[in-house]
Structure formats: C-alpha cells, structure tokens
Amino acid sequence: MARIADVVIIGAGIQGCSAALHCRQRGLSVIVVEKDHVGRHASGVNAGGVRRLNRHPAEIPLSVASMHIWHGIEDLLGDDCGFRISGQVRIAETPADLETLKTRAQHVRDLGFTHEEIIGREELYELVPALAAHCLGALIARDDGFANPAQTTRAFCRRATELGAMFLEGCRAEPPRRHGNVWEVPTTAGTVQAATIVNTAGAWGDAIAAALGEPVPIEPVAPMLMITDRLPAFITPVVGSASRYMSFKQLPNGTALIGGGTLGTADPAGNLTRLDLPGLATLAEAARALFPIMRRTRVVRCWAGIEGQLPDGIPVVGPSSTEPGVFHAFGFSSHGFQLGPVIGRIVAELIADGQSTLPLEPFSIARFAAHKQDTRLKEAS
C-alpha cells in the first residue's frame, strides 16, 4: 500500500530537513525520501560557514533572514548545532583588493543592508594577530560565524521527526508521476503519494527537474577541504581573501579547517568524489601564505562533498514552471548551508500560503528555459 502525506520531500540534506521541519510547523504531514542517509553528502561534509559576507546580491535578503534563524537555532532545534558567532572577514592583500572590497561594501549599503563593513589594517591585526604581515584591511560581517554541518543537519532531522515527519533513509526516489492532483513517487521502499513534491535533491536535483520537463544545466562539483592536527587556539574569525580561493577557520577542538574553492571531481552516480592534488596544494599554499605559523602543522585528512553548481552561481528556489504542486530548492552551488534554515521556511510558505515573504524571482527555474531548448535540440540531432 502506498504511503500518503501532504508533502513528499526528496533529499534529506539540510534543505530537505529544514523544509520538513517548517512544513510540520504548518501542520502539513511530511515524508522525506533519502537515497543514502541524512546529511550524507554536501550537507554533512561542508566547511560549515554561516556567512552573509560577500553573498550574491540576490541572495542577501534570504541570507539575512536565515541569519535571524541561526541566531536562535538552539531554541528552534534544541541543539546548539556547534554554532559560534566568530565573525567572518574577507581580507585585502593588495590595494586593488581593498578597492574591490570597498566597492562591494558600498553596493551592499546601497541595497539597504548593514551587515558588511570595511575595517582597516589596525583592527584587522587586532582581530587576526596570526595573519601574515602584508594585508591591508578587510571586509567584515561581525555576526557571521560557523557551525557543525553534520550536527546541524541531524538536528533539523531530529526536530522534524519529533514533530511527526517521517524519514525514509536508504530509499531512492524515481521520477514522479502525476494523476490529477495527486503525485506518485515510486521509491525503492514502495510508492509515496502526496499533493506536493519538494525537490531538495542537491546535485541530484536536476534529474527530478528534467523528468518534469524543465532540465537545468547543473554541474556536479566537489569542493575540497582539508583538516589539520589540533593547535592551541590562535584565531577567532573565519578568514577568506579577495585574492585567493580559500576559507580558513579554527574549530573549537583546535583543528584548522581549510577549504573554499578548489575542486575535485564529482561522480554523483557512484556517490564518489576524487580529489585533485594540485588543487589541494593550492589550498595548502594559500593557508601557509596567510598564516605562516601553519607551515609545520600536519594535514590529517582531505575530502570533498558533492554539490550541484549552476552557471550563475545561485540556486533554483521556487515552484516548478511546468507542473503544479512541485517546488524546487536545489543547486546551491557550494554555499547552501547558511541558507538552509530560511529555505525550509520559504518552502513551507510556498506550499501553505502560495507565496513567500522573500523575493524569489532571481531563483526561478524558468531562467533556464533556454537550456530546455538546447537539450531538445541535442536530442533531436
């Protein structure tokens, strides 16, 4: 017999778990279908940055709203999620960097937001004394921070479960079929029926979209991370640089986590990632250049998660452009973790109220309508 719910959510990463929680808070019955286990991919193994700093302008309203939820995350989930307000800084290493960051800060202010500001050299070295001597200043978001991604994703899952959501792990969803107003999702654990489908399948989200006749040009990518031995506490903020692809933070247990840009190879079909050694070397070089004291520290482990990258670098969030009763939230392009809390709320708003209180136009799947035609042409030729 088919399982029946108001909403079936495909993919139990942070977006799916948050959507499940917020849907339950709206009184909707929820089944979450997950082919592996909760937080298995990007949501469980990302760098854990909780960052509004340097977001795409379209994402700023969502990111700011999400940060409000983050600052009350323990009350919401009954778990501190390892969330620390550490501040995030983006360093200027050259005069050109500093100009770029100043322009950026002005742009954000012009949009009506106040969370990003420029700090000078003196304040930068007060905040980050271990920094190499050549830096000139930074863009800072003082109330940004970081959290433990696996712990956070599980906490959303746990809270949603307490509120009555059902999670089916190790259960793969096949393309959905619509019968009138009812969606049927065939899965490896039987059919699930619901009025509404939520696609939070991350790097695998395009398969569902394509089955609904709205393919997107998603590219599976594997952002790489490395973690070191434990060190005495020497830095509080999360540090990035305008001139390098790197994000650096020291975790509460003393280990340093270095990530932020270089990519391995993702194989979503095999659930595998392959690391790119020159890319790891670039990360190590960036960390050493900014923090000379790291030179003799040992790298203990390197890994990568599988993320869905879209060409414009922002996700698909919103209703399907082809089918009723379907909502997408995937393709977060390696920066979806901080948005997780608000994306769940947006999904619940879209389902229960028919609209969101936040501006979603830039995230519409319709922006890839041209891709659909490309795909058709390719198939025809």
Add this chain to the structure above:
Amino acid sequence: MTAQAQNFDLAILGAGPAGLAAAAVASELGLSCVLLDEQDQPGGQIYRGLGRMAARLPDRLAMFGTSYQRGLPLLQGLHAARIDYRPGTLVWQIDPPGRIWTHGTGPVEEIEATRLLLCSGAMERPVPVPGWTLPGVLGAGAAQIILKSAGLVPDAPVVFVGNGPLLYLLLSQYQAAGIEPAAVLLTGGIHDWAGGALHLPGFLASGALPEAAKLLAALRRSSARIVRQVSDVSIVGKAAVEAVAFMSQGRREFIPACLVCLHEGVIPHTQLTRLIGCAHHWDKQQHAYRPSLDRWGNTTIEGIQVAGDGGGIAGARAAELTGRIAALEAARALGRLTEDERDRRSAPDRRKLARILRGRSFIDTLYGPRLARRPPADETIVCRCEEVTAEQVRQAVREGCKGPNQVKSFLRCGMGSCQGRFCGLAVAQIIAAERGVPMDEVGYYRIRPPIKPIELGALAEMAEV
C-alpha cells in the same frame, strides 16, 4: 616546479618480504620498477633492522632466531636488482590506477606507474579492553620494534597478555635478551586445541612445526607465571599502567605491572586498498577484513595488485611467494610474459604456497582473537584519537546509524590522525552486533588522503611554480 613526475612499469609499495621478492622478479623480467617504503631500511616488520644488524652487530642476530636471518637473501637480492629503491618514503595518496603521491624528507612528489603492487603487510590487531589506552600498554609488535631497532628492554615488571605466534616469538626474544616477564596471560586455551585439531594434518604438512615447537619451548622455559584461558582482561591504573585484572577459572585476579604487551595476532593493513576503493570482504576464519583478490593478487580495480599479508595473513614465507607470483602476473599484464610462461614460472611457488596455506587454518583457529573477538564493553575507549567509548557507538546505532561512516560523523571516531586504524574494526563489530547483521553489510570507514599526516608546508611546496 619541485614535484617531478616520474614513470615506471610497476610501483611496489612496501619493502617487506612480499615487496622485496616481487621487486627481484620484476627486475629480472626487465620491468622498470620503483620500490617505495616508509621505513629507512628494507625488510618490513618481520626483517626490521636486519640488514643493519647483520652488518654491524652480527653476534646479536642469534637473539632473534633463525626465522629472522631468513630475510638476508631477500635483502641481498635488493642490492643486486636494478630497482629504484626509495626508503623513508610515505605514500599518502593514490589516484588509481597509477598516480602516486609520496612524501619523504623533501617536498611532496608525484610518481606514475602503469601498475601498482601493494605490499603493505600486516598491522597488529587492536585489542580494545578497558584501560588499553593507558601509557605503558604496548602492542607486542611495538615492544619488538623497540628491541630490534634500539636493543632497549624494560626494567620494570612486564606482563604479556594475549596469544599468537608473535607473542611467543617476543617472549623468546626477550628471554634471549635476559628478560623474563612477571606473567604470561594467555587468552587462548584448551578448547582452541579441540577446534585446531581438525586442521592439524594441514599444519603438520605445512612444514611450520619445527619453528612452532621452538616458540612453544620459550613458553615452557619461562620462569614467568603462565595463566591459560584468561578472560575479561582490563588494564588498571590512574595515569599509567599499575596492574592487569583478569578472570581465570572463575576467579578475579590482579597482577601488578608497569608494562603490558597486549597482543592478539595481526590483521591485513588495508588503509591503502580502502583509499583506492578496492572491494573487501570479511574473513570469518581470520576475523578480519581483507581485500578481495583473485589467485594472482589482482584486486577489483584494474591494474592494482596486492601481495603478502596485506591480502590476508599467511606469514613471511607465503608473502615472498605471493610477491613473486604477483610480479609474474604484472609482467604478463604488461605484455612482457605470455600467459603460459607466467603459469609455468609460477607453478613451483604455487605448490609451496599451497603447502603453507594448508597450515594456516590450524594457526588461525588456535590463535584467533579472544578478547578482540567480541565487541568491547561499554566503558572501553574504542577511538583513541577522539576518545569515543563503545557505549557512545552503541548509542549512535540506536539513534539510527547503520554504518561506520555515519558513526564517524556522529561521534568523530575515525577522524583522528590514525584514520580509524585503531577503532575501525571495533566500531564495525559493535554496529554488526547491535544491528544483528553480518560484518560485510556493515562495511568500513571511507579512508581519505593523506593515509598518514603530512606537513602543510610540504603539500604547499607542490603548488609553487
């Protein structure tokens, strides 16, 4: 760029008996061959320090027995062969089939080889009992390394706990150095002899008897208190070892100790085959995971072979043979040898190998793990790096964790610098027992590079152009 790519037909990882024997055959067949070894001296664990000792302190060789000296021809073969031998070289990442990243004293280097032969050997089976993480508890292997490399011997009461040939070997070596332990607590016992008897004919035919008899003589000779069939062992102490507690014949006993050699045999070292993604399976008889190999040592990944104890425990003599056989197969795969020629040349080695393997069931049954057979008690620390207890792992399973990688993300066990070498087996055992499923269904940690930690600066230098 400091990292220089270099190309070989065959890269052999590990210069123990399997790697040395394989290198000799490969070089004889004209393969260009690099032999990478983490140790500074060839010989692996079994022949550790042999070359240096034979050259400088030949008198001391007798202390380690004739089986130790058997490695000398292998070491001499290394000098004769045209092999690019690189000691002190850690292989810390492999991108299959043949890109290898190494780290020695200098910067990180990249090597390319058409085929890989992994001869990573064995590692001591972790024996997680309460107190096993206290200072003063050593594996027997570690105690032997100290003896072989530095000739150091402890001057405080030593207690041997466990079973297996290596424990007896260590005892005989300590005796030769003039040291008697205070007690030898054997976790095997009479019931094992009953099980082992089934396999006795094979063992007698294997030719291992004289050696085994010599080792057992060490036990008879010993003035130490010998206690058989001990169970429920725990190591007691506040900041360091103070005593060993155990059950024997229904009674709880304590023996004071400052140093405890805790040993229940060896298991295949599978970090590299795990890193590469080769398939593994659970070997019930050896109570360990091992890579799934065909009769030529081919793994499930094309171009990657395994020889020696890393493919399943069979000892040094078998390792030599599987090393030679694997090298012949590598030559065939590279087109340097016909299939018929490979078969013909390997036939004598195969016969010898079959004889040795017939004796293996007896040894496995007699010296199988006892303390480490069952999942550890709740209070036992299983992950030493992150101090995670067996109870925490059980709790995580109750919360829905189905495999080691989920437990790792829940509790951080296996995330430390050993990457689960100490806790992987125990965590898998706990999960299997709690869920009531076979070990093969539970699986193992995903192993990530670097296999062992490397300095950030060394990695960074690879990026300098």
